[in-house]
Amino acid sequence: MKIDEKECVGCELCLVYCPMGAISMDEENEFAMIDEDECVECGVCFRSKVCPVDAFEEEVHSWPRSIRAAFSNPLLVHKETRVPGRGTEEAKTNDVTGQFRKGFVGVTAEMGRPGVGARFFDVEKVAQALARAGVVFAPNNPVTYLMVDQKTGQLNPEIINEKVCSAMIESTTPLEDLPKVIKELKGVSPQIETVFSLTISSRLEENGTALCERVLKDLEVPFYINGKTNIGLGRPLFKEVS
Ligand code: SF4
Ligand code: SF4
Known part of the structure; x- marks a missing residue:
């Protein structure tokens, strides 16, 4: 993800939207910037449409950085498993x-x-x-x-x-x-x-x-039965073999 510094008006509205805290203001607080190493390419800042001047720019990354969005952006389908x-x-x-x-x-x-x-x-x-x-x-x-x-x-x-x-x-x-x-x-x-x-x-x-x-x-591992219970809402793709 990128922020176009020339477009950014420094309103700071986007800062709280980043789940990784990767967006911060430059020292003079003139524009927002993204810490590339911390950004997981989830796309939340872009999709939120919070920016009043559309300063966020989505990028297409090559391997290996492309793996970040595959695991962090819920709208993407993982290319090997085809599962989002x-x-x-x-x-x-x-x-x-x-x-x-x-x-x-x-x-x-x-x-x-x-x-x-x-x-x-x-x-x-x-x-x-x-x-x-x-x-x-x-x-x-x-x-x-x-x-x-x-x-x-x-x-x-x-x-x-x-x-x-x-x-x-x-x-x-x-x-x-x-x-x-x-x-x-x-x-x-x-x-x-x-x-x-x-x-x-x-x-x-x-x-x-x-x-x-x-x-x-x-093993003294706390045990909670609070998981999902299949009551027939899923469509089984297998036959039980006893
Ligand atoms: S893409 Fe996600 S992690 Fe990266 S700056 Fe935007 S909100 Fe933060
Ligand atoms: S919301 Fe847009 S204009 Fe405001 S600080 Fe963030 S990138 Fe800059």
Whole structure:
């Protein structure tokens, strides 16, 4: 994103619109400017139409900077997955692909937030921790597409310093391996410069209980059943095999 300095009248209206705090005034407060390294190309400033003189100019970026908008601008469709935003169809609609079979859990780490964002070197650290625990990464997830090695979770070094609003790593693992996953993620969390949240997805038993609850309680991980529940609003794309 660019601001045309010659057009800007220094009204400061746009400053609060940037979720990354990347817009500031020049020293004499004559015009607004964008910190290119902090800008995640989300397009909020442009789309808000807050600027009275249309000083914002959208740019088309080449690789690797183009990855910023792919993860941060919700209006863009990711070119590999053809899914807008950061996650797969599964993350958006919950259990239409049958990814979470009985005896397995889904493990999703959501890295970054508006206000802090996430650099891919941090996303890689979490992906590597998950890989060490032996998870299988979701094939149609945008972060998986950026991996040069899914066995180690290593990402393409070309994008490693790029910043995005947030990124989602999606994976599955057998329930019995969940303690390994939690141990690895706890181990890596002090090395991360941003925030990440963890979602564990599992099918409920006939009696309505989730088997992962006991495992998480044993590991002293707070457990909240506040996730999405599929009550038929999604159109399943698979047949259950018992
Ligand atoms: S594109 Fe997004 S991150 Fe960049 S300056 Fe505009 S609002 Fe801020
Ligand atoms: S809203 Fe437009 S004119 Fe006002 S400071 Fe921002 S870029 Fe400049």
